[in-house]
Amino acid sequence: MKKHPATEAIHTGEFRHHQPSTSSVPPINMSTTFLVDPDTPFSANLLGEDAPFIYTRWGNPTLQLLEEKMAALEGGEAGLAFASGIAAVTSLMNYKLKSGERVLVSDIAYAGVREFCNHYLRKMQIEVVSLNMSDLNVVEEELKKGAKLVFAETPCNPIVRLTDIRQLADLAHQHGAMLAVDSTFASPMVTQPLQLGADFVIHSLTKYAGGHGDAMGGVVIGSKTEVNKLRATVLIHQGAIMSPFNAWLINRGLVTxxxxxxxxxxxxxxxxxxxxxxxxxxxxxxxxxxxxxxxxxxxxxxxxxxxxxxxxxxxxxxxxxxxxxxxxxxxxxxxxxxxxxxxxxxxxxxxxxxxxxxxxxxxxxxxxxxxxxxxxxxxxxxxxxxxxxxxxxxxx
Ligand SMILES: Cc1ncc(COP(=O)(O)O)c(C=O)c1O
Structure with missing residues (x-):
């Protein structure tokens, strides 16, 4: 049964079975490696959907708890934690885009995202179209020319301009593009972009989710299929993994x-x-x-x-x-x-x-x-x- 967000923020991902003497607060699992059966595959390329924990860069119980909690709060199927918000954004772009493709990016977004698009993506021969995501006529004109991904941020950093997520998602889908929304300024308690039609939602967990200014982190939330591919093709190989210690701190932040x-x-x-x-x-x-x-x-x-x-x-x-x-x-x-x-x-x-x-x-x-x-x-x-x-x- 779906629970209220106030309950999800406290309980999701924590305990599946009541067992006497189990700790009520989830422990931090700092182990980088896990005991496995001898027939466990060594390459991440061979990882199945429900692979056991093998090595923390591939997955870890404390990270999993955070991923499940954030996915529950956004009403998404799955989440993937990263070392920082910028790692979440850049990993998603690396996953979705390749040379010769077009991406539409909000002209105003967190400065680091704009710098990454202006320098790195262009260097990779990805066509970056920078536009005002609040002006849907302009967006539609650009979508007609083709785009793989639309990247919006609402409210956007630093000017607190808003983008209509529902309308933008409809437009993007009509033209065969996917929509990713950086919802860091909102948090899941304010806006749930996936419920309005977005395909991915991103947070810098360093901000409201952690809430206490003591842990960096990021997350991408989306469908199970997309998130599994993002883990297997980018996170594991580029390695922007969050420390389980940070995940534990952010999990504690999410409770409130x-x-x-x-x-x-x-x-x-x-x-x-x-x-x-x-x-x-x-x-x-x-x-x-x-x-x-x-x-x-x-x-x-x-x-x-x-x-x-x-x-x-x-x-x-x-x-x-x-x-x-x-x-x-x-x-x-x-x-x-x-x-x-x-x-x-x-x-x-x-x-x-x-x-x-x-x-x-x-x-x-x-x-x-x-x-x-x-x-x-x-x-x-x-x-x-x-x-x-x-x-x-x-x-x-
Ligand atoms: C909207 C937004 N997205 C992403 C980021 C990047 O997050 P981090 O600093 O955790 O890498 C920030 C940082 O300020 C941000 O404001």
Whole structure:
């Protein structure tokens, strides 16, 4: 029987049979190798679907628990853990794409993903079409020319622009392409892309899933057939395997994910509403505010609005100069989805040069969300009043 996500986050993958004296909390299995029968195949090429554990790069009980839990939370058949979120993204692309094929990638996505597409995929003679995934007319025109894979990120990092997953999935499938969605900013408690038609969902588990800023990880979730092939053809041979220790930490984080996401979202809405009326603030973008350019889509596609927002001010350099002395609760640091509130400034021109390389037209849309630059803010689990007090001091 399907259980509520709050129960899945705690129990899925943990114990199949009640046996007295079994530990209630799953232990970490750090073993790199496992005792096997003498007739067990030595090559990963010969691995069957229900192969036993042989060697941790191929599979491990603590990793399996994490994979099952994430798949359950996304309503997918199977998951595959990676050493980091970027390893999950790049492994999926390596698995799906080969030289001469086309991939449509969101023009705005996590900078590392954009850099990988702009440099590495192009070097491999894969045609990368960078486009605004929120403009479905543009997407359709490109799909008509053929594409193997569509890669979207929603809400996208760093500008919190949204993409309509259901419509994008329909379009991609009509033209014979598969859709992968990086849902790191949302987490499975906010949006479940597979339920809206996506073929793969990806998370940087370093963010909301782990939730405590102490373990790197990534996951790809999809059909059993695709995930098994991804394991056999890329993960095992490229080796971006997650440490079981990190998997254990992230499993522990997942237990409280449903509770945490509610609190992140409540806090973010309070902080966003405060900032929006602050006289020194030019613009706040948060999917839970009616002023978000895609508020209607947010209501349709997001069960909660998550904890990510952006802030524009008239004189960011003046604010930056006050960071060291005026922040008591908020950490000025990259990353997101942690229990602590994090903020980081991203100047539009420099980010475009280093990572995005947008066309003039794409830059116009980027600026519609981000102006000359934004503070990307990941609202944590502190009391909202203390986060607001920090912003009040910072912006004074
Ligand atoms: C949306 C998104 N995807 C992927 C990544 C990469 O994840 P990791 O840092 O775990 O490799 C990040 C990192 O910030 C991200 O924000």
């Amino acid at each position: 994910l449903p509770l945490r996401m509610r609190q992140h979202s409540d806090n973010a809405l309070r902080v966003a509403a405060y900032l929006e009326q602050h006289p020194k603030v030019k613009r706040v973008i948060y999917p839970g505010l009616m002023s978000h350019p895609q508020y209607e889509l947010a209501l349709q596609q997001m069960k909660l609005f998550s904890g990510m927002l952006t802030l524009q001010v008239d004189q960011p350099q003046k604010v930056l100069a006050r960071v060291k002395e005026h922040l008591q609760t908020i950490h000025y640091a990259v990353s997101l989805g942690h229990h602590k509130t994090l903020m980081y400034y991203m100047g539009t021109e420099s980010l475009n040069e280093s990572s995005f390389q947008l066309s003039v037209e794409q830059m116009v849309d980027y600026r519609r969300y981000a102006g000359d630059g934004i503070f990307r803010i990941s609202i944590g689990l502190e009391h909202a009043g203390d986060i607001i007090a920090d912003f009040s001091n910072l912006l004074a």
